[in-house]
Amino acid sequence: MLPDITSLYRNWCCAAHARFIVIATALYPTTARLCVGYTGIMSSHGSTVKVYIRIRPTASFAHELIECLPDQQTLRVRSRKGSKKGKRNNHVRLFQLNGVLYNVSQEDLYDRVARSVVLGAFKGYNGTIMCFGQTGAGKTYTMTGAAETYKQRGIIPRAIQEVFQEVEQRADYTFSVHLSFLEIYNETMVDLLSSLKQGKAPGSGLFTVVEEPGGGVSVKGLSVHLVHNEEEALNLLFEGEMNRIIGEHALNKHSSRSHCIFTIHIESRSRTLSEAKYITSKLNLVDLAGSERLSKTGSEGQVQMEAMYINKSLSFLEQVILALADSRREHVPFRQSKLTHALKDSLGGNCNTVLVANIYGDASQIEETLSTLRFATRMKCVQTKPSINEHIDPVIQVKRLEKEIQFLKEELSSYNPLTNRLTNEILSETQVEEVRTQVQRYLSGSLDEIPIVSSTQIQEVFSQFKKVMLEQQKKLQEQLCQRNTRVEKAMNTTPSTVSEKSEGAVGEVESYGYGLGLAKSSQRHQQAVSPKSSKARNDKQINRKEVAAENSNVQPLTMSESDLTTHKPQPLEEQQPTTDSPPPKAEAFEDFKAEQGSEINRILKENKAVLSERTSQLRALTNVINVTKREIDHITSDLRQFREQRQGQGEFMSADGEPVLEVEELSLVMKLKELKNRYRQTYEELRTTETEIRYCAHLVNQCRMRLLTEFENWYNESFLLPGEVLSVLENGPVRPGHIPVDKALTLMEDDDPQEPHADTSSAVSYYNAYNRTLQRRGSRQVSQSPDSVRGSRSKMKLPPILSVI
């Protein structure tokens, strides 16, 4: 009889797992997959689900019913129950959890609830963060956040940011990050990313939950998308959010009608350790639909039917949690619903699981709040066994071992047992040729390794490598020379710009900072302009002047003084243009902004306005902070004086022997506390505004650069370049206006573009992805009738006024 495969495998792994995987695969061919998925060297420790309560902010918090105790982990809740005789009884219950979060910012919530789970994924632990609660209590706000505001982004966008920051920091690992987004709507599974073409296993439309060896589950048929950076990942998140089904009822205008599971799959391989070993992990970020009482939500028709499905699946979830929390229960009914089946490994498996239970603080919702708290308390008893998902890839492992054997054999053969010395003969011409061919094949990739035969052969291998490298270097230099010559030639056909300048025959260099030298009009080579192109150019100039004349009563735009910062008075020759000389750039720039560049100019102005508004906001916040700081100093000094005075009088004691504070001191302490809170909040706002300002400034700069580049192209095409040059450049990659810039780039190819600031880059990624999704939604809604668009009542609101070009 064959021994039990799992125990056999575990034993093998303890000794030298790598070698035995091969044997296990041979003995149990059908269980090869099991061996791949489970190395048996998982470190595991028992844990329970972490449970946090988040209370939705409200103006009418029922302090008489709900009390947050100072340990910030316990809620005391009073409910008024009617007794049999019609009297009302006060019933008090204590709920102790891992944290109670009230008036907590999105950032603090992420830090306390989610960060450790996300970082755990980089050690190979699966993680699940789940929001549960009554409809409208803030689950989507917690999980996704208010998408249109960077500061209010929720756990998912923050987790994405953290994942890519970690990927960047861990240079000794290679990572691949994949995403999937599942929706469970009326007990049917839907791929929220099926609208995207790319992705593995795209839309068969049939989804089944599959149980994997080792206890995991996955959804067969669900598309999985490779993402390389934060922005790509945010694009997918927003795309999926846009596709979610949203309904409206009395408690929530944008109520999620489905359960959603956003999964980040991470695979990492060490660059330095054994290449066959790798770890995987997945982060499930779950936004459950909210339970609802039809009497309160007033749902009807479709929304009512959805509510019934939601309530039913949540009651199955409660049954599973009851079974998991009860150690005597052997069977857990995971398969009763799609939701519980899909979350099987998150609820009772090898996962760091966190539940955020969202509740209202209002008296009118106390029954639902109690029900959520009861669920949360049960969930806290559920045991999980987080373990590292380490794998050995048997195929790579076999290859590695084969290589090792080959290497050992070669080492043995190069050792001469008779003389006890390394062989050191001189290689024949044929042998040298053979080594040369081997090196060539090795470099081209057709040979995996060069077999080592002797030390002389090793020397020859090195010498061949050196030859190849020197040859390459020579070739590269030649190619560069040829290319530079070609560029020079191309430049020489643009006589007024580059060639004359390099010969020292140009006139004034314009001081706009465009890097473009203009010859004096008298020195311009009019002979290079063909009659045809010259006519076309004159036509353009006439046309331009006509439009300018028509627009002469239009208010001048204000961009010029800031964008043409280094503008100096033009030489006389330039101010009085002849028919063939181009107009002064400042004048042409004004015309350009009124005509072809009007759209970019408009966006630039809008973005500048936003920037200036944010800057004033920043100034106001700085003022508040300064004033608050002064007040804090003032009160602190008053308090110190007061205490010094009081010390002289001796301490006041209560009847119980406790020190007693005087009214005046107490009021100072309270005031100080309030001021410190205000200081902290304003400081937080200040930081966010700073990030926004950096982002706005980035956009303004981008617009300004675009305006100037477009202007430069237009100016060159309209007035400077002869028709011949234009037609040569027409089909090439270089636009006419780019010639001087391009030349500069050719000469300075080593210069890297500047890295954007880390904070700004994250905000930029966020807004870019968000704006792009809105554009996609816009174009889809144009092409389809609004009723047929899934998620047309999406929670994503209109974009901020910032425009990215």
Ligand SMILES: Nc1ncnc2c1ncn2[C@@H]1O[C@H](COP(=O)(O)OP(=O)(O)OP(=O)(O)O)[C@@H](O)[C@H]1O
């Ligand atoms: N902590 C909070 N701070 C500020 N606004 C909040 C908070 N929690 C919820 N809200 C607001 O309350 C409204 C309802 O929240 P949300 O849509 O997240 O509820 P939900 O629990 O997901 O509801 P449903 O289950 O019906 O989808 C939203 O407008 C949201 O912005």
